[in-house]
Amino acid sequence: xxxxxxxxxxxxxxxxxxxxxxxxxxxxxxxxxxxxxxxxxxxxxxxxxxxxxxxxxxxxxxxxxxxxxxxxxxxxxxxxxxxxxxxxxxxxxxxxxxxxxxxxxxxxxxxxxxxxxxxxxxxxxxxxxxxxxxxxxxxxxxxxxxxxxxxxxxxxxxxxxxxxxxxxxxxxxxxxxxxxxxxxxxxxxxxxxxxxxxxxxxxxxxxxxxxxxxxxxxxxxxxxxxxxxxxxxxxxxxxxxxxxxxxxxxxxxxxxxxxxxxxxxxxxxxxxxxxxxxxxxxxxxxxxxxxxxxxxxxxxxxxxxxxxxxxxxxxxxxxxxxxxxxxxxxxxxxxxxxxxxxxxxxxxxxxxxxxxxxxxxxxxxxxxxxxxxxxxxxxxxxxxxxxxxxxxxxxxxxxxxxxxxxxxxxxxxxxxxxxxxxxxxxxxxxxxxxxxxxxxxxxxxxxxxxxx
Numbered sequence: 001x002x003x004x005x006x007x008x009x010x011x012x013x014x015x016x017x018x019x020x021x022x023x024x025x026x027x028x029x030x031x032x033x034x035x036x037x038x039x040x041x042x043x044x045x046x047x048x049x050x051x052x053x054x055x056x057x058x059x060x061x062x063x064x065x066x067x068x069x070x071x072x073x074x075x076x077x078x079x080x081x082x083x084x085x086x087x088x089x090x091x092x093x094x095x096x097x098x099x100x101x102x103x104x105x106x107x108x109x110x111x112x113x114x115x116x117x118x119x120x121x122x123x124x125x126x127x128x129x130x131x132x133x134x135x136x137x138x139x140x141x142x143x144x145x146x147x148x149x150x151x152x153x154x155x156x157x158x159x160x161x162x163x164x165x166x167x168x169x170x171x172x173x174x175x176x177x178x179x180x181x182x183x184x185x186x187x188x189x190x191x192x193x194x195x196x197x198x199x200x201x202x203x204x205x206x207x208x209x210x211x212x213x214x215x216x217x218x219x220x221x222x223x224x225x226x227x228x229x230x231x232x233x234x235x236x237x238x239x240x241x242x243x244x245x246x247x248x249x250x251x252x253x254x255x256x257x258x259x260x261x262x263x264x265x266x267x268x269x270x271x272x273x274x275x276x277x278x279x280x281x282x283x284x285x286x287x288x289x290x291x292x293x294x295x296x297x298x299x300x301x302x303x304x305x306x307x308x309x310x311x312x313x314x315x316x317x318x319x320x321x322x323x324x325x326x327x328x329x330x331x332x333x334x335x336x337x338x339x340x341x342x343x344x345x346x347x348x349x350x351x352x353x354x355x356x357x358x359x360x361x362x363x364x365x366x367x368x369x370x371x372x373x374x375x376x377x378x379x380x381x382x383x384x385x386x387x388x389x390x391x392x393x394x395x396x397x398x399x400x401x402x403x404x405x406x407x408x409x410x411x412x413x414x415x416x417x418x419x420x421x422x423x424x425x426x427x428x429x430x431x432x433x434x435x436x437x438x439x440x441x442x443x444x445x446x447x448x449x450x451x452x
Contacts (some may be wrong), residue, residue, distance in 0.1 A: 013188070025037040040080065047142040050077055051403055052155040058399060059159045059192045065167045066154055067440035068183045078138075085141040093144030099411020100412050101140075103359035104405075108133065109354035111321065118320020126322050132399055139406025149414070152407050153199045153378060161220050163189060164227035171230045176277035180230040190233035192400065192433050194240045194385055197224045201244060205251050205261055222268050229272060232280040235392030243385035250369075293331075296339045296392065302331045305340050307347045318350035337397075341390035357396075360405065361387055367412045375411045382408060 043050050054077050063067060088094050109237065111133055117120055167180050167189065174181030199387050201222045203209065209217070244265075251257045272278055305326045312405050324347045325336040338344045345354045353448060358438070361383050368379030382404055395401050 013143045040076075040452060042086065043080050047081075047088075047144065048132060048149045050081055050084070050142050050149050050358060052152045053077065055152060055400065055403055056155050056159050059157050060162060060225075063163050063184055063189050063192065081138045081142060083286035084144075085138065086143050088141050093197050094141060095207075095413065100363055100409055103363055104136065105355055105408070107353065107356040107360060110317070110349045110356050113317050114321035114323075114353065115347045117142070117317060121320060121325070128371050129322075129397055132397060132402055134402075135378070135399055136406040137410070139403050140409045143407070143410035143414075149410065150374070153202070153374075154402075157196040157199045157203075157217075157220060160224050161194045162198075164193055164196075164223045167193075167227040167230055168223070171277055176230070176280075177415045179275075179280060180227075182231075187236060188230040188234045188398070189226055190231045190236035191393070191395060193227050194236055194243075195382065195404065197221060197228075197240055197312055198243055198247070198381040199378060199384055201247055202374050202381060204264075205247060205257060206372065206374040218264060218268070222272060225268065226272050226275060226278065228279045229275075229278040232284045234281065234284055236389055237281055239385050239388035239391075240387050245386040247377050247381040250372055250380060254372075259438050264367040290382075296429070298331050299328050299335070299338055300343050301348045303327050303343050314350065315352045315353055318346070318348045321348055323348050337394045339392055341393065341394050343394050344394055345396075364408050364412050368408075368415065371415050373415065375415050379408055379415070416450055 026177065043053070054074065056075070057090070060423055061073075094377065111130060115130070116127075134324065170182050170186045171177070200217050204214065204217055204221070220248070228240065248258065248261065251261070303324060305325075307314070324344050327347065328335050328338055329411050342354060342358075344411040345357045364379060365383045368376045368383065370376070386401065
């Protein structure tokens with residue numbers, strides 16, 4: 001680890017020095033190559049940095065830099081993730097838990113059956129969607145660590161802050177126009193911000209933080225919520241609210257933590273609703289199309305009718321992969337999305353696919369619900385957030401969804417391992433977690449792996 005960090009520091013230092021000294025082009029090229037090699041070595045040495053890098057670049061590119069596209073931008077990350085998979089298997093760095101991974105494997109089997117059932121609908125876009133579904137496994141292999149990995153959680157909070165700032169700036173410049181006045185899908189932007197809010201809430205609810213850090217996290221939380229109010233995504237905002245309630249339930253018996261959180265939430269809410277543009281969400285909640293879920297009901301009705309018209313095989317295994325698209329297009333020619341992930345899974349993959357998809361989340365939720373550590377509370381929040389968001393969006397067709405699933409699979413394994421350690425004789429209780437680098441000095445009640 002020290003060698004990798006030293007190599008990275010030396011390479012970056014050489015690159016900066018060359019630029020400052022206005023060195024010849026050859027030296028600049030050498031310095032750049034050395035820096036690239038150092039970054040690759042660092043990614044291989046600390047594989048959890050790969051999903052974090054992917055999340056940051058992908059989320060910013062598809063929001064702030066929407067429309068900016070570089071062919072093959074993510075190929076190096078995919079390649080290095082594949083290398084890490086091979087290294088993990090060779091050196092046995094990762095323990096496989098069939099109870100957690102079983103539903104995921106079952107879901108991928110349902111996808112395979114769906115592809116066989118409708119080969120005529122399978123094209124290049126379908127292949128990309130299959131890769132999106134498999135990507136969670138690729139991410140899971142990037143966490144062969146013995147302690148809880150928090151890097152991705154921090155990156156989610158960072159990217160949410162950056163995106164929220166961009167949303168506020170765009171809204172102000174556009175005179176607080178309709179849904180922040182941005183061209184990007186406001187529901188998707190809200191979804192990315194929601195992950196960061198869950199991460200920040202998990203830290204505030206479970207950690208004994210230094211007061212500057214706590215104030216900073218409250219500021220990030222307020223900024224993110226204000227961004228959601230401007231974006232006015234009803235489904236995602238409700239998903240965030242339900243996730244917050246679920247997370248709060250895990251700490252409600254601890255008055256020392258729950259009372260300040262509740263008081264802070266009430267105060268923040270009163271302040272945020274007074275800001276300009278914050279009424280956009282409430283205006284959308286009063287629109288007449290709310291009764292039809294923003295005209296989603298006709299899509300769902302057509303999808304259910306197409307599914308019910310099938311035989312026993314179709315009821316069990318669906319109409320085939322991508323089969324929901326022509327059904328939706330027959331109702332609204334400009335659309336291909338069912339705007340409900342569960343409806344899409346049922347139509348395309350049948351009861352078998354839907355149950356396996358829900359099973360991925362249910363198994364993880366049961367595991368996280370038993371704990372109160374930062375990772376456990378975060379896991380509860382993210383799973384509830386994604387589960388409710390699926391009611392109005394087809395978010396599972398996006399990479400970030402399966403990055404989150406892969407991360408939760410890794411966290412679930414670590415949470416259970418930490419729980420087993422704390423339950424063994426001679427260990428300290430982990431009922432309330434205070435782990436993490438931002439805690440007050442000397443306040444940690446969670447033993448390190450070496451201590452146990």
